[in-house]
Amino acid sequence: MSQIGAARFRALLWKEIREHRWPAAGVAIILILLAVAIPPLYPFLTGMIKNIQFEEQLRQLPWQLRGQLEATIGSFEGYAYSNWFKNLYQLGMILVLLIGAPLVASELAFGTIDFLASKPVTHGEIIGAKLAAGAILIAGVLILPDITLWISCLAWGETINLATILTGSIPLYLGFVLALEAAAILSMTIGDSWKAAGVLIGISLILGIPGWIPGYRKFSIFSYMDAAPIWMQGIFPWSAILGLLLGILVLFIIALRLFEIRDF
Amino acid sequence: MSGYSLLIEGVSKTYRGSTRPAVDNLDLEVRPGEIFGFLGPNGAGKTTTIKMIVGLLRPDRGRITLDGCDITKDPIRAKGQIGYVPDNPDLYDRLTGIEYLNLIADVFGVPQAERKRRVHDLMDMFELGGAITDIIQSYSHGMKQKLALMGALLHDPRLFILDEPMVGLDPRASHLFKELMRKHCDRGNTVFFSTHILEVAERLCDRVGIINRGRLIACGTIEELRSLHRTDESLEDIFLELTGATTKPETNGPGLTTDREGR
Numbered sequence: 001m002s003q004i005g006a007a008r009f010r011a012l013l014w015k016e017i018r019e020h021r022w023p024a025a026g027v028a029i030i031l032i033l034l035a036v037a038i039p040p041l042y043p044f045l046t047g048m049i050k051n052i053q054f055e056e057q058l059r060q061l062p063w064q065l066r067g068q069l070e071a072t073i074g075s076f077e078g079y080a081y082s083n084w085f086k087n088l089y090q091l092g093m094i095l096v097l098l099i100g101a102p103l104v105a106s107e108l109a110f111g112t113i114d115f116l117a118s119k120p121v122t123h124g125e126i127i128g129a130k131l132a133a134g135a136i137l138i139a140g141v142l143i144l145p146d147i148t149l150w151i152s153c154l155a156w157g158e159t160i161n162l163a164t165i166l167t168g169s170i171p172l173y174l175g176f177v178l179a180l181e182a183a184a185i186l187s188m189t190i191g192d193s194w195k196a197a198g199v200l201i202g203i204s205l206i207l208g209i210p211g212w213i214p215g216y217r218k219f220s221i222f223s224y225m226d227a228a229p230i231w232m233q234g235i236f237p238w239s240a241i242l243g244l245l246l247g248i249l250v251l252f253i254i255a256l257r258l259f260e261i262r263d264f
Numbered sequence: 265m266s267g268y269s270l271l272i273e274g275v276s277k278t279y280r281g282s283t284r285p286a287v288d289n290l291d292l293e294v295r296p297g298e299i300f301g302f303l304g305p306n307g308a309g310k311t312t313t314i315k316m317i318v319g320l321l322r323p324d325r326g327r328i329t330l331d332g333c334d335i336t337k338d339p340i341r342a343k344g345q346i347g348y349v350p351d352n353p354d355l356y357d358r359l360t361g362i363e364y365l366n367l368i369a370d371v372f373g374v375p376q377a378e379r380k381r382r383v384h385d386l387m388d389m390f391e392l393g394g395a396i397t398d399i400i401q402s403y404s405h406g407m408k409q410k411l412a413l414m415g416a417l418l419h420d421p422r423l424f425i426l427d428e429p430m431v432g433l434d435p436r437a438s439h440l441f442k443e444l445m446r447k448h449c450d451r452g453n454t455v456f457f458s459t460h461i462l463e464v465a466e467r468l469c470d471r472v473g474i475i476n477r478g479r480l481i482a483c484g485t486i487e488e489l490r491s492l493h494r495t496d497e498s499l500e501d502i503f504l505e506l507t508g509a510t511t512k513p514e515t516n517g518p519g520l521t522t523d524r525e526g527r
Contacts (some may be wrong), residue, residue: 018359019358111354114320121371137324
């Protein structure tokens, strides 16, 4: 990219970040509050669980919930993983929807796409800046609460490695970027933010179904976003990361191609 | 260099799902330093033509060149010469006025010192100074129109393209804007605009083109159009006659009118 091209891209990137900063800030605040609350709630929750006769009821629970509760009781790491990443995952997906679904559809709906596409910028720069802005905001929303969790853990006398927390967020982050690209493609092809969000939720639910069937978890795309191998076993999931990166590349090429051939 | 600021050669465009071309084999030349008015009834193909000129739509056939630069082959260079204001100035509501102008200046690579001077001049001209730091969402339609015009002029474009520019402007801003168009052309730049206000076109334009059903049916100075039609009538009458609309009503008696067919 030439110097002028880079300046144009920076200008577009700045505009996109400005446009989407509020949903990102909202989700970041919720996650920061959660990060602050997780360590002090640990003794309270484990105390409550251990004090009641829980063994029998525990055996009757579905295996997913049983695993989560057993992990919670077992250790602070398990508790923190369970309560942090499940929430991070769900709130992150909401942020992806808030940023991704209107990414192109809102420009089409409000007519501002005429402004962008009539300027000396390539279609690739436009969609590239949109996706890059989304990826930067999502990264910020993950990193800030991750650091908050680490500080909060230290303050309550629990030791969790910051590198583990941040590394654990990598597969999750890549999964969010992949979902953001899917949302952008739907936003572009459907041209309506709500419908694009609805379709993405539908696709996500379908892709998530194998994760609820014992023995078929590996067929769920979300299993590749799981931080458990990093947190619980200290293993970096290279194959999952490479798979997600490949998916990101493929969806980026599709998004770019679809945007380049489009008339406004 | 083609010798023309804007050259449209055999351009056609048919929208998907439509059998009738929105623009049909259009040829048009707009010379440097002139104000060109593009007239036509609703649905004639004015906006489609403008969208093709500014690179929003791709022509099915034909070629559009701006100062010799093909809009489809080298869109970045061609678009860099254009200042475009669409018929409905849809701006980014969450940005402030100054942020919007800075975004445009960044995209067009206007240097800091020059942008500061131009923003200051344009703010004075359009009297938007007090509101420039407010978010665009709080602007009235007229203020948005002024901001869109400021944005389109910020990089001093060689070709200034406007789709119905007078809509939403108050009389004072409208007057200033007309003066500005003339000054812009006097510096060797070109203005191409569509309008429904025929009096404005008659008073302001060096030449006009009339489009109907996607085809250019007349092009020239007002005088040339008058002599072609052997009439001293106004542009409005020539326009109505050429576009096949009801001509100037002829009174047959109290309360009675006829059209050309005598109905």
